[in-house]
Amino acid sequence: MKNIIQPVKGTREFYPLEMAVRNWIYENIRNVSESFGYSEYDGPFLEPTDLYAAKSGEELVKEQSFVFPDRGGNLITLRPELTPSLARMVAQKQRQLVYPLRWWSFGPFWRYEKPQKGRAREFFQWNIDLIGSKSPEADAELIAICAEFFKQIGLTPDNVKVLINDRRLMDQKLSELGIEASLKKMTLKIIDRQDKMDRSTWKAYALDNGLKEEQFVGLTKILGNTDLYQESAELQTVFNALESLGVREYVQFDPKIVRGLDYYTGVVFEARDIGKGARAILGGGRYDNLVKDVGGEPLTGVGFAMGDVVLPIILEQYGLIPDLQVNPTQILVTIFDENLMPVSLATAANLRRAGFSVQTYPEPAKIGKQLKFADRCAVQFAIVIGPEEKEQGIVQVKDLRTREQSSVPTDGLIKYINGMLAE
Amino acid sequence: MKNIIQPVKGTREFYPLEMAVRNWIYENIRNVSESFGYSEYDGPFLEPTDLYAAKSGEELVKEQSFVFPDRGGNLITLRPELTPSLARMVAQKQRQLVYPLRWWSFGPFWRYEKPQKGRAREFFQWNIDLIGSKSPEADAELIAICAEFFKQIGLTPDNVKVLINDRRLMDQKLSELGIEASLKKMTLKIIDRQDKMDRSTWKAYALDNGLKEEQFVGLTKILGNTDLYQESAELQTVFNALESLGVREYVQFDPKIVRGLDYYTGVVFEARDIGKGARAILGGGRYDNLVKDVGGEPLTGVGFAMGDVVLPIILEQYGLIPDLQVNPTQILVTIFDENLMPVSLATAANLRRAGFSVQTYPEPAKIGKQLKFADRCAVQFAIVIGPEEKEQGIVQVKDLRTREQSSVPTDGLIKYINGMLAE
Numbered sequence: 094m095k096n097i098i099q100p101v102k103g104t105r106e107f108y109p110l111e112m113a114v115r116n117w118i119y120e121n122i123r124n125v126s127e128s129f130g131y132s133e134y135d136g137p138f139l140e141p142t143d144l145y146a147a148k149s150g151e152e153l154v155k156e157q158s159f160v161f162p163d164r165g166g167n168l169i170t171l172r173p174e175l176t177p178s179l180a181r182m183v184a185q186k187q188r189q190l191v192y193p194l195r196w197w198s199f200g201p202f203w204r205y206e207k208p209q210k211g212r213a214r215e216f217f218q219w220n221i222d223l224i225g226s227k228s229p230e231a232d233a234e235l236i237a238i239c240a241e242f243f244k245q246i247g248l249t250p251d252n253v254k255v256l257i258n259d260r261r262l263m264d265q266k267l268s269e270l271g272i273e274a275s276l277k278k279m280t281l282k283i284i285d286r287q288d289k290m291d292r293s294t295w296k297a298y299a300l301d302n303g304l305k306e307e308q309f310v311g312l313t314k315i316l317g318n319t320d321l322y323q324e325s326a327e328l329q330t331v332f333n334a335l336e337s338l339g340v341r342e343y344v345q346f347d348p349k350i351v352r353g354l355d356y357y358t359g360v361v362f363e364a365r366d367i368g369k370g371a372r373a374i375l376g377g378g379r380y381d382n383l384v385k386d387v388g389g390e391p392l393t394g395v396g397f398a399m400g401d402v403v404l405p406i407i408l409e410q411y412g413l414i415p416d417l418q419v420n421p422t423q424i425l426v427t428i429f430d431e432n433l434m435p436v437s438l439a440t441a442a443n444l445r446r447a448g449f450s451v452q453t454y455p456e457p458a459k460i461g462k463q464l465k466f467a468d469r470c471a472v473q474f475a476i477v478i479g480p481e482e483k484e485q486g487i488v489q490v491k492d493l494r495t496r497e498q499s500s501v502p503t504d505g506l507i508k509y510i511n512g513m514l515a516e
Numbered sequence: 517m518k519n520i521i522q523p524v525k526g527t528r529e530f531y532p533l534e535m536a537v538r539n540w541i542y543e544n545i546r547n548v549s550e551s552f553g554y555s556e557y558d559g560p561f562l563e564p565t566d567l568y569a570a571k572s573g574e575e576l577v578k579e580q581s582f583v584f585p586d587r588g589g590n591l592i593t594l595r596p597e598l599t600p601s602l603a604r605m606v607a608q609k610q611r612q613l614v615y616p617l618r619w620w621s622f623g624p625f626w627r628y629e630k631p632q633k634g635r636a637r638e639f640f641q642w643n644i645d646l647i648g649s650k651s652p653e654a655d656a657e658l659i660a661i662c663a664e665f666f667k668q669i670g671l672t673p674d675n676v677k678v679l680i681n682d683r684r685l686m687d688q689k690l691s692e693l694g695i696e697a698s699l700k701k702m703t704l705k706i707i708d709r710q711d712k713m714d715r716s717t718w719k720a721y722a723l724d725n726g727l728k729e730e731q732f733v734g735l736t737k738i739l740g741n742t743d744l745y746q747e748s749a750e751l752q753t754v755f756n757a758l759e760s761l762g763v764r765e766y767v768q769f770d771p772k773i774v775r776g777l778d779y780y781t782g783v784v785f786e787a788r789d790i791g792k793g794a795r796a797i798l799g800g801g802r803y804d805n806l807v808k809d810v811g812g813e814p815l816t817g818v819g820f821a822m823g824d825v826v827l828p829i830i831l832e833q834y835g836l837i838p839d840l841q842v843n844p845t846q847i848l849v850t851i852f853d854e855n856l857m858p859v860s861l862a863t864a865a866n867l868r869r870a871g872f873s874v875q876t877y878p879e880p881a882k883i884g885k886q887l888k889f890a891d892r893c894a895v896q897f898a899i900v901i902g903p904e905e906k907e908q909g910i911v912q913v914k915d916l917r918t919r920e921q922s923s924v925p926t927d928g929l930i931k932y933i934n935g936m937l938a939e
Contacts, residue, residue: 097607097811098567101592104560106605109619112556128868130845130875130893133535137527138561138624138638139582139594144521159562161584164628169524171594182529184520191892193878196532201561201624205587215561226878230857234878241868337861388520422553434653438760445551445664452553455616455649455657469614470553 103206103214113417115217118246118401119199122219125242126197129234131221134196136178142168144177144387152353157204159214171203174398175220176356176380177387183224184389192225192392202400211372211403219375222396224384229327232360232379232395233334239364239375239397240340247413253374256347257362260378262325263315263351270311276303281351284316288349288371315348322346331360356380362397366407374407375399421450424474424510425467428457436483440476440503447507467493474510526629526637536840538640541824542622545642548665549620552657554644557619559601565591567600567810575776580627582637594626597821598643599779599803600810606647607812615648615815625823634795634826642798645819647807652750655783655802655818656757662787662798662820663763670836676797679770680785683801685748686738686774693734699726704774707739711772711794738771745769754783779803785820789830797830798822844873847897847933848890853880859906863899863926870930890916897933 100106107115126133145154154160159171172178175198183190198220206212221238223231239255260281267277283299290298299309315321322328328346335341352361361378365371377397384392408414426441428434434457441453452470454463460477467475477489488506491498492513501509523529530538549556568577577583582594595601598621606613621643629635644661646654662678683704690700706722713721722732738744745751751769758764775784782802789795800820807815831837849864851857857880864876875893877886883900890898900912911929914921915936924932 098564098604100560100604101562101564101586101590104562105558106560106601106608107558108605108609109555109557112558115558116556127844127873128871130843130848130873132532132843133539134532135528135530135535135538137523137529139524139527139626141521141524159584159586161582163524163582167524178529181521181523182531185529186531191889193889195875203562223878228879230861230876231878234876237865334857334861337858338865339862420553420555421550425553434757435760438653438757439762442660442761448551450550450553452618453653453657455646455654456651466614466616 101214103208103212105213105215109419110417113419114405114414115401117415117417118404119217121242121246122197122199122399125238125245126219126221128241129195129238131195131197133198134179134182135198135200136172136175136182138172138201139169140172140178142170144181145170145173153204157206159203159205173202173204174354175200175202175218176222176354176383176394176396176398179220179222179224179396180380180383180387180389180394183392184384184387187384187389187392193231194224195222196224197221211406213402217401219399219401220396222394224394225392226395227381227393229330229360230334232327233331233338235377235395235397236331236344236362237335237338237340239362239377239399240335240343242399243343243364244340246408248407248411250342252367252407252411253343253364254367255344255362255364256350257328257331257344257360258346258348258350259322259325259328259360260351260357261359262321262328263348265324266315266321267312270308270315272304272308278355279303280312282353284312284349284351285353287316318348319346321348327360352376352378354378354380356383356386358382360395364399366403366410368407368410370407372403372407374403420470420472422452422470422472423449423514424451424476425463425470425472426451426453426476426478427460427463427467428454429460429477429479430457433478433480433483436478437476440478440488440506444507444510449510464491464493474513476506524637526631526635528636528638532842533840536842537828537837538824540838540840541827542640544665544669545620545622545822548661548668549642549644551664552618552661554618554620556621557602557605558621558623559595559598559605561595561624562592563595563601565593567604568593568596576627580629582626582628596625596627597777598623598625598641599645599777599806599817599819599821602643602645602647602819603803603806603812603817604810606815607807607810610807610812610815616654617647618645619647620644634829636825640824642822642824643819645817647817648815649818650804650816652753652783653757655750656754656761658800658818658820659754659767659785660758660761660763662785662822663758663766665822666766666787667763669831671830671834673765675790675834676766676787676830677790678767678785678787679773680751680754680767680783681769681771681773682745682748682751682783683774683780684782685744685751686771688747689738689744690735693731693738695727695731701778702726703735705776707735707772707774708776710739741771742769744771750783775799775801777801777803779806779809781805783818787822789826789833791830791833793830795826795830797826843893843895845875845893845895846872846937847874847899848886848893848895849874849876849899849901850883850886850890851877851880852883852900852902856901856903856906859901860899863901863911863929867930867933872933887914887916897936899929 357378358381359379363376379395381393475491780801781804784801786799802818898914
């Protein structure tokens with residue numbers, strides 16, 4: 094097996110077990126999203142690079158995206174995120190759509206990152222957004238959706254927290270420190286980088302990028318002040334709504350959360366494992382200008398995105414991934430010999446029409462070999478039809494859990510299997 | 517709305533209605549695939565160009581694929597098909613996997629084709645394959661899966677047919693015409709192009725590419741001979757198996773079917789709308805060398821792929837796309853005013869925990885406006901909680917189908933809604 098063509102670094106192969114995990118996550122996402130009344134949608138996977146250039150932030154577009162020219166020379170990007178596509182789709186049908194608009198999606202994204210544990214270049218992402226309401230209760234709803242998702246898959250407030258902040262509050266505090274408008278975007282970047290550097294490197298980074306010594310000292314005070322949300326009417330309303338929604342215990346104010354995307358304008362949040370990894374599981378926030386920025390009329394939005402790479406690592410750590418069914422097959426119909434192929438095929442077809450998942454062995458082979466195959470597929474029943482069975486109008490049904498075997502009349506087979514399954 | 521950033525030509529936007537259609541197709545695919553005992557899997561979306569270069573055929577790789585260099589200069593392809601990835605995944609775990617192996621998948625693919633009705637540059641595709649059996653009954657099983665899929669979505673044998681042929685049979689007939697081995701691949705291409713050209717263009721194409729006049733005449737006779745399958749033991753076994761499986765009427769021999777991919781080695785098939793469009797819906801066949809060609813031990817396979825672009829066009833033509841639910845919401849909880857926000861949020865949260873899909877209006881607004889929103893979302897129930905209701909511990913439930921309104925005690929609300937839904 095030496096010359097197998099290798100997959101591209103950072104891409105994903107979903108063998109049936111990995112696929113079952115992806116589907117289990119998708120199903121939980123669907124349940125929670127639909128429970129809040131959100132409709133599923135999807136955008137294109139290829140987008141013009143211009144769509145991101147405006148507002149996603151330079152790092153994402155220039156360093157972290159797969160960008161290539163199409164045959165006409167236009168720059169195309171493999172979507173690194175969905176919100177700009179969502180904004181464009183809304184802008185295109187802005188007058189026909191009904192607001193508040195609640196949409197969710199689950200699909201593939203690409204980022205050119207160094208592949209490592211918790212990072213892949215291809216990943217799946219849940220996106221969920223509420224468009225057309227400025228209320229803090231809309232922000233709270235999205236945060237409650239995170240919390241309900243965690244609750245549903247078994248993560249408690251002792252495992253994970255949604256950390257929230259408000260860029261408007263930070264903007265006000267930065268003004269109070271005398272940080273000029275032109276330096277504010279950079280300051281948010283400095284805050285965002287804090288936990289990626291050690292203390293002295295981070296300080297040097299802050300001062301190199303224009304903060305004065307006393308502004309830096311002031312900034313560290315702000316970032317340590319966990320009561321700061323009391324200065325924000327919006328955040329207090331968000332917390333009250335979260336209380337009413339019954340998920341307050343999952344949520345915590347954290348002034349260090351500002352998120353990296355340029356388009357956020359208000360409440361921002363990030364969910365983290367609170368174990369020692371402190372890995373970010375999802376992030377989101379309010380964006381009030383994005384629909385306008387892609388060419389629509391002004392329209393506000395709030396939403397978040399969660400990838401599928403970090404989550405399973407955390408779930409495994411807490412033993413929360415259930416035993417998942419990898420092979421749907423319930424019944425194997427064996428093939429006694431070439432002459433008896435037709436009766437076995439017809440029996441399988443009848444069982445399928447009755448709603449069962451049925452495989453036939455695709456060719457005659459020793460019955461022992463076929464039964465071993467049934468065991469390896471974790472099939473529950475194996476059916477054997479030899480010449481005598483055919484003549485008598487019966488089949489042999491082996492229950493592979495109990496190893497018991499019964500002779501069952503062909504015309505009573507469906508009823509028999511249903512009975513066994515109901516036991 | 518003049519300056520909206522345009523999507524890339526040939527890409528797809530799935531608004532909730534289009535998404536519901538995609539999901540409906542996916543669900544039908546899942547049902548049929550699982551009914552035959554196949555497990556879901558998925559491959560990477562980005563693959564090294566080398567993976568396709570070997571065996572998919574020059575046209576697909578050089579003309580129809582999105583190919584670009586990664587940052588290290590290696591050529592990467594957006595997957596135009598799945599079979600080579602499947603072969604590689606099998607080769608990588610060849611000793612651990614259980615055979616016969618039955619796998620299916622549904623996901624995005626890309627081809628650089630001229631966008632037109634029935635063609636897109638981004639599309640979804642169903643792939644389903646049986647690996648590790650050489651028997652004609654394995655070929656028949658895949659064809660039966662096509663037929664059962666058509667049956668399930670309502671397409672009858674009067675609407676669609678699966679046309680089948682065998683490349684081994686064609687190879688033998690081409691030998692009988694004195695067509696040399698070196699010209700056979702080209703001859704298959706000539707056959708494959710027949711219905712894309714008018715008669716005289718096609719003849720010129722055949723002669724220009726090396727066929728002699730008498731070989732061309734012989735070839736047209738072969739392509740018109742619908743009894744030719746009687747010379748193929750394999751095809752006769754396939755037809756017998758299809759008879760046993762109860763789907764013979766969906767299938768027809770057609771010597772003009774050879775399929776375009778280079779890696780097919782035996783039975784090949786294509787399903788077509790038999791209306792005047794005669795559009796190809798899906799195609800597949802047997803490939804006995806592909807696992808070896810990507811670096812594994814020799815292992816046979818048979819499978820097919822169906823895109824999601826042509827199928828809905830045909831289904832619409834026959835009126836077979838059902839009314840699909842676009843918005844999952846069952847209940848809207850209105851917001852009377854800011855003071856009553858908490859009781860409405862808490863009521864919504866309780867209803868969600870009872871399993872209902874519930875939206876709240878995200879801010880206080882005139883009740884009439886909120887009810888109009890409920891109607892536009894096709895919500896069944898709207899709940900109003902004003903100051904009096906709160907004081908009395910009741911809620912008003914409006915059934916938006918009948919416009920009837922009832923006062924319901926808060927603690928009996930879940931039971932009440934369940935009762936209304938059971939009616």
